[in-house]
Amino acid sequence: MAKQTKEKLATEKLEFRAEVKQLLQLMIHSLYSNKEIALRELISNASDATDKLRFEALANSALYENDNELKISIGFDKKVRTITVSDNGIGMSRDEVIANIGTIAKSGTKEFFNSLTGDQAKDANLIGQFGVGFYSSFIIADKVTLITRRAGEKEAVKWQSSGEGDYTLETVDKPSRGTEVILHLREGEDEFLNDWQLKSIIRKYSDHIILPIVMRKTEWKEGKDGKGGEMVTTDELETVNKASALWARAKNDISGEEYSEFYKHVSHDFQAPLAYTHSRVEGKQEYISLLYIPSKAPFDLYDRERRHGIKLYVKRVFIMEDAEKLMPQYLRFVRGVIDSADLPLNVSREILQDSRDVEAIKSGSVKKILGLLEDLAKDKPEEYAKFWGEFGRVLKEGPGEDFANKEKIANLLRFASTHANTDAQTVSLSGYVGRMKPEQEVIYYITADTFAAAQHSPHLEIFRKKGIEVLLMSDKVDEWLLGSLVEFEGKKLQSVAKGDLDLGKLEDDAEKAAKAKIEKDAKTLIERIKASLGEEVKEVRVTHRLTDSPACLVAGEHDLSGNLTRILKAAGQNAPETKPTLEINPMHKLVRRLETESEETKFADLAHLLFDQALLAEGGQLNDPASFVRRMNSLIV
Ligand code: ADP
Numbered sequence: 138m139a140k141q142t143k144e145k146l147a148t149e150k151l152e153f154r155a156e157v158k159q160l161l162q163l164m165i166h167s168l169y170s171n172k173e174i175a176l177r178e179l180i181s182n183a184s185d186a187t188d189k190l191r192f193e194a195l196a197n198s199a200l201y202e203n204d205n206e207l208k209i210s211i212g213f214d215k216k217v218r219t220i221t222v223s224d225n226g227i228g229m230s231r232d233e234v235i236a237n238i239g240t241i242a243k244s245g246t247k248e249f250f251n252s253l254t255g256d257q258a259k260d261a262n263l264i265g266q267f268g269v270g271f272y273s274s275f276i277i278a279d280k281v282t283l284i285t286r287r288a289g290e291k292e293a294v295k296w297q298s299s300g301e302g303d304y305t306l307e308t309v310d311k312p313s314r315g316t317e318v319i320l321h322l323r324e325g326e327d328e329f330l331n332d333w334q335l336k337s338i339i340r341k342y343s344d345h346i347i348l349p350i351v352m353r354k355t356e357w358k359e360g361k362d363g364k365g366g367e368m369v370t371t372d373e374l375e376t377v378n379k380a381s382a383l384w385a386r387a388k389n390d391i392s393g394e395e396y397s398e399f400y401k402h403v404s405h406d407f408q409a410p411l412a413y414t415h416s417r418v419e420g421k422q423e424y425i426s427l428l429y430i431p432s433k434a435p436f437d438l439y440d441r442e443r444r445h446g447i448k449l450y451v452k453r454v455f456i457m458e459d460a461e462k463l464m465p466q467y468l469r470f471v472r473g474v475i476d477s478a479d480l481p482l483n484v485s486r487e488i489l490q491d492s493r494d495v496e497a498i499k500s501g502s503v504k505k506i507l508g509l510l511e512d513l514a515k516d517k518p519e520e521y522a523k524f525w526g527e528f529g530r531v532l533k534e535g536p537g538e539d540f541a542n543k544e545k546i547a548n549l550l551r552f553a554s555t556h557a558n559t560d561a562q563t564v565s566l567s568g569y570v571g572r573m574k575p576e577q578e579v580i581y582y583i584t585a586d587t588f589a590a591a592q593h594s595p596h597l598e599i600f601r602k603k604g605i606e607v608l609l610m611s612d613k614v615d616e617w618l619l620g621s622l623v624e625f626e627g628k629k630l631q632s633v634a635k636g637d638l639d640l641g642k643l644e645d646d647a648e649k650a651a652k653a654k655i656e657k658d659a660k661t662l663i664e665r666i667k668a669s670l671g672e673e674v675k676e677v678r679v680t681h682r683l684t685d686s687p688a689c690l691v692a693g694e695h696d697l698s699g700n701l702t703r704i705l706k707a708a709g710q711n712a713p714e715t716k717p718t719l720e721i722n723p724m725h726k727l728v729r730r731l732e733t734e735s736e737e738t739k740f741a742d743l744a745h746l747l748f749d750q751a752l753l754a755e756g757g758q759l760n761d762p763a764s765f766v767r768r769m770n771s772l773i774v
């Protein structure tokens with residue numbers, strides 16, 4: 138029985154998962170102008186595979202099978218029109234081949250397809266980020282053969298496909314450990330069957346890969362009698378790439394181009410980075426960090442299972458890529474490498490978890506990145522604006538997550554405000570403070586569901602009238618930010634929609650006296666409204682915020698804002714039920730009309746309308762929309 142299953146396993150034909158088919162179509166038909174991707178991805182996989190072997194061999198050196206000179210070999214055969222990329226890395230078992238090459242068993246597949254734009258350059262970029270690199274082989278090949286044997290195992294497996302929906306698996310012999318990928322080139326792709334061409338591609342993408350990439354040497358062979366001649370390949374191997382750790386080299390030895398290529402390698406991004414910081418730290422902790430800020434947000438910025446982060450090396454040996462231990466969440470867009478001289482080579486995830494050394498490296502690296510952003514904001518405001526557009530919302534998570542750097546992060550934040558009155562987030566807190574009126578004591582803000590709702594909120598009327606700037610906040614993360622950022626440079630941040638508005642010194646005595654008179658005159662009216670609204674409101678009072686609108690809702694000083702309550706409810710969370718305060722503007726025509734209404738039911742209808750429209754204006758939902766419509770209609774008639 139057992140024998141039979143084994144035989145059955147020997148050769149089988151398997152279907153690709155649906156997404157793989159779709160992806161292959163995309164590769165073949167839309168990425169044909171990015172042919173070099175294929176080689177770059179295969180080299181990158183080979184390099185990953187040797188990293189994995191090195192890491193597993195720390196615990197089990199038998200995996201080396203007496204061959205510990207890790208390398209990648211590349212060759213080509215003009216006659217049969219193939220290119221071969223082989224490595225002596227970890228290899229794959231049969232199950233691993235099925236899991237890694239036959240499916241896309243990764244999170245975010247849907248997001249990936251949704252984020253495709255149809256623009257070749259952009260889509261090629263996404264393919265790299267998503268890590269579906271292997272399939273890019275089909276850009277230049279119409280058949281791909283992969284032969285692999287996992288280190289320490291006996292059986293090898295041959296995978297073959299022409300990229301049209303299925304692939305075959307066969308059990309084969311392979312004496313040497315690792316993986317060999319053979320690309321059978323498509324018609325017209327012969328440019329790759331060229332020694333010089335291949336070498337220049339390898340150099341372009343792989344100089345910084347620490348692993349040697351070898352090819353056979355070629356030499357010029359003179360024709361007989363000194364006439365003619367040809368290039369012939371010899372048996373001698375030569376290392377094509379520089380094979381040096383870029384980050385370990387001296388800064389002024391590295392060109393901008395090299396920094397940029399290295400970034401593309403570690404980040405799987407096709408575009409140049411926006412900025413980088415390269416430093417060697419000595420002292421208690423010794424490490425090198427080379428950290429980059431991408432110029433575009435990756436599609437999985439909000440995906441919890443996102444895969445890329447900072448690569449950790451110990452003395453040039455790759456240890457692991459970790460998205461969390463080396464960078465806080467709010468800097469999760471940072472890419473690059475950290476190479477420690479102190480951590481043990483056999484460092485595990487568990488050790489990383491609560492290592493003080495790692496903590497120190499992390500906090501040092503965070504400082505570097507914040508410093509880089511400060512410089513960018515100061516010296517290259519246009520670049521910083523680009524950064525903010527891509528990652529601003531993520532950085533806003535910072536003050537809540539990183540208490541120690543709160544001030545620094547606060548300085549990096551940008552908002553929309555009534556100053557420019559557009560939705561572009563360009564105002565810094567220190568810019569705001571610089572424009573504050575001499576008598577102004579606090580920083581005013583409003584939060585709302587959308588920018589338009591914030592910009593047109595009735596709560597802003599008095600501020601506009603007096604020319605006081607208000608920050609307009611409409612990102613979901615803003616409420617979270619405001620929970621931890623309660624002051625800046627000693628100035629409290631205060632919502633214009635919460636509490637009893639006291640403009641303090643911003644009002645003169647005459648204004649205060651006028652207000653007191655209005656309040657006194659409106660006393661009976663207020664009581665009548667309160668009686669008709671009953672339990673719906675906490676309080677009814679005269680407003681000091683409105684000039685043009687009849688009414689608005691205000692949350693208590695220490696209550697959640699209406700906006701945050703709605704966000705929590707939408708997320709299915711419990712939000713404490715708090716009743717709003719209704720503020721009315723006795724100078725408004727509608728309110729005056731209310732005052733003259735003697736019939737109680739009509740008065741109650743008008744009072745409810747006042748309440749409901751105040752709720753609508755701040756983006757809230759009516760409890761009883763049908764009654765609202767009925768009242769509205771009776772008023773119109
Ligand atoms: P990624 O490299 O981003 O994971 P790829 O499509 O390039 O995506 O590769 C898919 C997976 O196939 C890899 O994660 C790895 O597990 C496996 N793989 C590809 N090439 C090799 C190789 N040369 N040696 C071992 N495993 C490989």
Ligand code: MG
Nearest residue numbers: 181182270271
């Ligand atoms: Mg890959």
